[in-house]
Amino acid sequence: MISVAKIIVVLLLVVVFDHNPNSTANRDFKFKNIPSPSKDDAATHAKLTLIDGDLDGGSAELAALTDGRLPRDEDEPGSNVYFRAGSSGGRFRMDFGSPIDIAQVNSYSWHPSSRGPQLYKLYAADGSDPKFNLDPKRGVDPASCGWKLIALVSTLPDTGEMGGQYAASVSDLGKHRYLLFDVYVTELYDNWGNTFYSEIDVISK
Ligand SMILES: [Ca+2]
Numbered sequence: 107m108i109s110v111a112k113i114i115v116v117l118l119l120v121v122v123f124d125h126n127p128n129s130t131a132n133r134d135f136k137f138k139n140i141p142s143p144s145k146d147d148a149a150t151h152a153k154l155t156l157i158d159g160d161l162d163g164g165s166a167e168l169a170a171l172t173d174g175r176l177p178r179d180e181d182e183p184g185s186n187v188y189f190r191a192g193s194s195g196g197r198f199r200m201d202f203g204s205p206i207d208i209a210q211v212n213s214y215s216w217h218p219s220s221r222g223p224q225l226y227k228l229y230a231a232d233g234s235d236p237k238f239n240l241d242p243k244r245g246v247d248p249a250s251c252g253w254k255l256i257a258l259v260s261t262l263p264d265t266g267e268m269g270g271q272y273a274a275s276v277s278d279l280g281k282h283r284y285l286l287f288d289v290y291v292t293e294l295y296d297n298w299g300n301t302f303y304s305e306i307d308v309i310s311k
Pocket residue numbers: 143144145146147149150171172173174305306307308
């Protein structure tokens with residue numbers, strides 16, 4: 107007789123977010139519950155790759171997400187990474203080269219209106235799954251090809267102004283080599299709903 111032991115893994119992932127309204131947001135990126143962006147974290151030397159979607163012509167290169175530099179003003183396209191106007195977003199991957207124990211993923215954004223809030227699904231992988239697909243395009247569920255859904259990050263306000271500076275923090279992800287950011291537009295009323303991402307930090311244990 108072979109007995110099968112079922113192991114139930116309970117994940118207690120906490121997503122916190124913080125908002126500095128337009129009236130108080132400034133270049134310091136200081137938040138109540140989340141540390142300010144870092145110049146030296148596990149993402150600093152990670153390899154970033156666009157998987158699907160196009161960056162806007164006015165956007166910075168993907169590398170601006172991890173360069174430790176921040177916009178000085180609330181509407182500074184060239185210091186932020188954002189998907190093409192009128193598109194529904196896209197996907198990019200972060201590769202650390204080998205698995206690391208991830209304590210936090212902290213994402214930061216800033217814009218005076220609907221390009222301020224963040225909306226993305228975060229997936230992680232160690233690459234060991236035989237079905238692993240390094241580049242799942244939109245239409246392919248990453249969870250079906252070796253990726254694990256970690257969190258849905260939404261800092262969209264229920265009411266009130268959408269603009270301002272946002273920070274979101276996902277904690278205790280476990281050991282992973284890759285992260286996949288599946289990034290969505292925040293609204294469809296006009297073409298200007300793709301978030302201005304200023305920085306993404308990955309804090310390892
Ligand atoms: Ca950083």
